[in-house]
Amino acid sequence: MTRQAEGTVTGLIAGYYDVQTSEGLIRTRARGVFRQKKQKPAVGDHVEIQIDDQGMSYLVKILPRLNRIGRPAVANVSHVLLVISAVQPDFSVALLDRFLNFFSWQKVQVTIYLSKGDLLKNSDKLGQIKEILAYYEKIGYPVYDDATKLAADLPNLIAAGQIWTLAGQSGAGKSTLLNKLKKDANQATGEISQVLNRGKHTTRQVQLFKMGQGFLADTPGFSSIDLTPIKLNELCNYFIEFKKASSKCKFRGCQHLKEPACEVKRLLAAGEILPARYDDYLAMRTEISEGRLPEYLK
Numbered sequence: 001m002t003r004q005a006e007g008t009v010t011g012l013i014a015g016y017y018d019v020q021t022s023e024g025l026i027r028t029r030a031r032g033v034f035r036q037k038k039q040k041p042a043v044g045d046h047v048e049i050q051i052d053d054q055g056m057s058y059l060v061k062i063l064p065r066l067n068r069i070g071r072p073a074v075a076n077v078s079h080v081l082l083v084i085s086a087v088q089p090d091f092s093v094a095l096l097d098r099f100l101n102f103f104s105w106q107k108v109q110v111t112i113y114l115s116k117g118d119l120l121k122n123s124d125k126l127g128q129i130k131e132i133l134a135y136y137e138k139i140g141y142p143v144y145d146d147a148t149k150l151a152a153d154l155p156n157l158i159a160a161g162q163i164w165t166l167a168g169q170s171g172a173g174k175s176t177l178l179n180k181l182k183k184d185a186n187q188a189t190g191e192i193s194q195v196l197n198r199g200k201h202t203t204r205q206v207q208l209f210k211m212g213q214g215f216l217a218d219t220p221g222f223s224s225i226d227l228t229p230i231k232l233n234e235l236c237n238y239f240i241e242f243k244k245a246s247s248k249c250k251f252r253g254c255q256h257l258k259e260p261a262c263e264v265k266r267l268l269a270a271g272e273i274l275p276a277r278y279d280d281y282l283a284m285r286t287e288i289s290e291g292r293l294p295e296y297l298k
């Protein structure tokens with residue numbers, strides 16, 4: 001007897017896809033049709049499966065994807081924990097804005113985590129960074145600088161069906177944070193991932209484990225982003241506070257440059273938009289129009 005079910009791919013091992021469904025974790029094989037269609041299920045994909053209680057269960061259909069990002073790739077990422085370091089490497093608004101743009105473009109929500117504040121204890125520098133981050137919090141990005149608090153809050157933040165992963169520059173502290181999150185989750189729940197007769201010689205690329213009402217990707221996350229495909233006249237949509245203000249600009253499609261009655265320029269002059277953000281907007285425009293908007297941080 002076979003029956004249909006839907007679920008989320010949480011891991012792939014040696015050609016098998018583990019799918020979390022409402023009736024538990026089910027190991028499946030992908031139907032050959034995917035190869036013909038040049039489709040490959042990814043971790044994070046929402047899929048339809050055919051469950052066979054006696055024999056093999058099959059993954060039969062990949063449902064439409066929201067996105068597919070990172071290396072290793074995760075599909076349907078709804079939320080990123082963006083790790084940004086206070087020092088080593090130095091805090092950079094330019095870098096932060098490029099990451100935020102990328103995720104905004106990919107329809108991914110972001111929570112910012114500032115690492116290595118301990119290395120700047122009581123210095124003016126840390127105060128300045130926190131002031132800048134307060135701006136980002138104001139425009140809608142939650143900000144944490146305490147890993148313990150983040151670990152405690154995270155299970156309540158991950159809503160049903162959401163997939164969260166980490167991102168940030170190399171050396172920012174992604175692995176360190178992930179280990180902490182896993183350790184704390186372990187202590188809270190007694191287990192983090194469903195171990196399923198894991199073979200000895202299998203290499204797992206990325207695995208989702210249950211956290212809160214959804215999943216956290218068990219991978220150090222990714223450090224390189226490709227902004228190349230972003231179009232010049234769409235860039236302003238990915239600065240979330242510009243996008244919000246643009247409904248009050250006089251002209252539809254206002255690029256917030258020299259257009260009259262531009263709400264973004266008004267807010268900038270009024271000190272309500274961070275000048276460094278606007279400068280980054282102009283810098284990225286130049287990079288796009290000169291075709292040198294690179295893959296960052298390869």
Ligand SMILES: Nc1nc2c(ncn2[C@@H]2O[C@H](COP(=O)(O)OP(=O)(O)OP(=O)(O)O)[C@@H](O)[C@H]2O)c(=O)[nH]1
Pocket residue numbers: 115116117118119168169170171172173174175176177220223
């Ligand atoms: N003092 C201090 N050191 C930290 C903190 N977070 C990370 N580190 C150190 O920073 C270095 C880099 O941290 P990782 O967690 O490996 O960074 P990563 O982002 O995973 O780096 P990649 O694997 O290169 O992408 C390590 O030596 C960590 O011990 C922190 O909050 N405070």
Ligand SMILES: [Zn+2]
Pocket residue numbers: 246249250254255256257259261262263264265
């Ligand atoms: Zn405008």
